[in-house]
C-alpha cells in the first residue's frame with residue numbers, strides 16, 4: 001500500500017458522514033476527493049492551496065461531490081482566519097501532503113515557516129478524537145530541511161501535551177522515501 005493510501009485509511013477510521021475536514025495542500029485534489037466522499041452531503045470540506053491550478057483541478061475533481069466545499073486560493077498558514085470560529089475544535093480530520101504539485105512548477109513548494117504555522121493552527125482546530133496526517137518528503141530538494149523541522153516540532157509539541165499522540169510511518173531501508181506523520185488528538189487536556 002502507498003503511504004498516501006495508508007494516510008487515508010488511518011483518517012477514515014475516525015471520519016464520519018457530516019464531519020468537517022480540511023485538505024491543507026489541495027494539489028490535484030486526490031486527498032480532498034477522499035475526504036469529500038467520506039463526509040457526504042452533510043459535511044463541510046475546506047481546502048487550501050497557493051496555486052490557481054490546484055484550486056481549478058480540485059474543483060473539477062470534486063464537482064459531483066455533494067458536501068459543502070470551500071476551496072480557497074490561500075496559504076494554509078491562514079487557515080484559522082478563514083475557517084469560521086464555530087468550527088474551531090470541531091474539525092475531525094486535517095491532511096497535509098507537503099512538497100510540490102506533481103507535473104507542475106517545482107519551485108513552488110511548502111516551506112518550513114508556513115508549514116509549522118499551519119500545523120500549530122491545525123492542532124487548535126482539531127476536535128477531540130480528531131486526526132492530523134502529514135506526508136513529508138526528505139528526498140526532495142527543500143524537503144529534507146522541512147521534514148526535519150516538522151518532525152522535530154511534532155515530537156516536541158506532542159511530548160508536552162497529554163492530549164496528543166504522535167507516530168511516524170517510515171519505510172524500511174529507504175532513507176529518502178516519504179514519511180507519513182500521524183497525530184491523534186484525544187479528549188485529555190494539555191499538561192499544566
Ligand SMILES: C[S@@+](CC[C@H](N)C(=O)[O-])C[C@H]1O[C@@H](n2cnc3c(N)ncnc32)[C@H](O)[C@@H]1O
Pocket residue numbers: 024025026027028029030031032048049050051054074075076077096097098099100101102108109110111114
Ligand atoms: C504534494 S502537493 C499536494 C497533493 C495533494 N494532496 C493531492 O492529493 O493531489 C503539495 C501542494 O502544496 C501546495 N502548497 C505550497 N505551499 C502552500 C501553502 N503555503 N499553503 C497551501 N498549499 C501550499 C502546492 O501548491 C502543492 O499543490
